[in-house]
Amino acid sequence: MYLGIDLGTSEVKVVLLDNRNHLVATAGTALTVSRPHPRWSEQDPAMWWSATQQAIEQLRAGHPAQFAEVRAIGLSGQMHGAVVLDASDRVLRPAILWNDMRSADECAELTERAPDLHAIAGNLAMPGFTAPKLLWLQKHEPNVFKAIRMVLLPKDWLRLQLTGEKASEPSDAAGTLWLDVAKRDWSDELLAATGLNRSHMPRLVEGDAVSGTLLPALAQQWGLSPNVVVAGGGGDNAASAVGIGATVPGDGFISLGTSGVMFVVNDQFRPNPASAVHAFCHALPGRWHQMSVVLSAASCLRWLCKLTSTDEATLLPEVAALSATMLDQSPVFLPYLSGERTPHNDPYAQGVFHGMTLATDRAMLGYAVLEGVAFALKDGLDALSAAGTQVDTLSLMGGGARSPYWAQLIADVLNTRIVTHQGGESGGALGAARLGWLCSGGDEAEICRKPPVRAEYLPQSARADVLAHRLDFYRTIYKQRPLAHLVQG
Secondary structure: OEEEEEEOOOEEEEEEEOOOOOEEEEEEEEOOOEOOOOOOOEEOHHHHHHHHHHHHHHHHHHOHHHHOOOOEEEEEEOOOOEEEEOOOOOEOOOEEOOOOOOOHHHHHHHHHHOOOHHHHHOOOOOOOOHHHHHHHHHHHOHHHHHHOOEEEOHHHHHHHHHHOOOEEOHHHHOOOOOEEOOOOEEOHHHHHOOOOOHHHOOEEOOOOOEEEEOOHHHHHHHOOOOOOEEEOOEEHHHHHHHHHOOOOOOOEEEEEOOOEEEEEEEOOOOOOHHHOOEEEEOOOOOOEEEEEEEOOOHHHHHHHHHHOOOOHHHHHHHHHOOOHHHHHOOOEEEOOEOEEOOOOOEOOOOOEEEOOOOOOOHHHHHHHHHHHHHHHHHHHHHHHHHOOOOOOEEEEEOHHHHOHHHHHHHHHHHOOEEEEEOOHHHHHHHHHHHHHHHHOOOOHHHHOOOOOEEEEEOOOOOOHHHHHHHHHHHHHHHHHOHHHHHHHO
16 A cells, blocks of 8 residues: 655645555545735644644544555645744744745845846746745844754655655755756755755655655554655645656646646756746656646635635536526636736736626626636646647646536637546645655556546537637736736835
8 A cells, every 4th residue: 555645735635545556545634824914825834744644544544454554655745835944843934835925026036146047947936936935034034044954845844744854856846946957956056046055955856766764653653664665755736747647748737726737748858937837847757847827726716605605516506507698798707816827927916807797696706717717727828838838638637627517618718628537636645645656666657557537528619709709808807907006016
């Protein structure tokens, strides 16, 4: 058995995978995000560990015999978060998360300090990345900054609790802006630009390599062998790619979680920061990937449900029942509730419902949200295309993949074949388990197979002209964005 642990933003998910590549069991524990100030997003790492322990206990209680057979653990996690530790490995402050927008000014400062940033890191400086967060701490919390002896990414802080080891791997490290992405190693130049050096960074191993073994006391507590190894793992999207079998150049997927990600595998480092496309390392050696990111995706649907006192199970059938006329009369929605990355790199972008009337009801708002996220994904696909990446099929995964209606809408908007897979909702946790299996001696070709296709969605032409018109209008609304300028000013 192989255990996968995925530290998400809204949940810690754990899975058990057997040596026939069958998903045996899953469990999860919810997380909350603290927003002490506008545009801030933080979590207490102690909550991550507590949630991990709870999820493990659920898994162990439901499948005690299988859990006892775990031989390796893999890790996946939300990227870019800054966990800062002192000389005694104590957490100095709450972790600043990937969707925290406070460090916009520091992004410009970092770009000035490191003229070769784009060539080395392959990405624009954006507030979500880790390095600008450290510049913000240096400026606004100098006592915290002076006490920092180690900076860890979220999943790597979990690794410290599991193994006592400070280690990371290239796919997650590529999202810090401290990595030389082509060399898959820390960049002394980029570290120096934020007042840090290699001593502040964990050692690097590949995602399918051993990073350590389970601490003896923890192994005893969980009823596991003290010889259980922990893989390097991967950032959530790279681990999800391993889980979905996206391992060779041209493979790609869309993940509809808190954020929306479009991920395509490359055989070499192909940066194109001008389009706000991310170029990162894959979790598997010798591979890279390009990625477009929508900061708010399925989280927009959760936000609307909370706002209208309903849930997704109630709202989605109401949306599916709308007539074509009501769809065409629905508002246009910009899903920029947390700013936006691809293609705008605009932390001040705001969400908008445009075109509401007295006839607008909850279902029409629901459709607008689904459509708006699909339009944002289309912007991302166009940015990838401009960077030289072409795809003919994309796998759909994450919580949003549970809606056939949304999957078909995405296929129509992207004019691309969309498929969902059995077990695809397990995402990064499944990929983490597979990476654990690989680090214990498994064969990549056997382990990283694509899961069976559950459903296929081919682009339909019935509303193509209407969707194209609404997409044009969607883009026009962003270009005006008067409220964003007021906030920025």
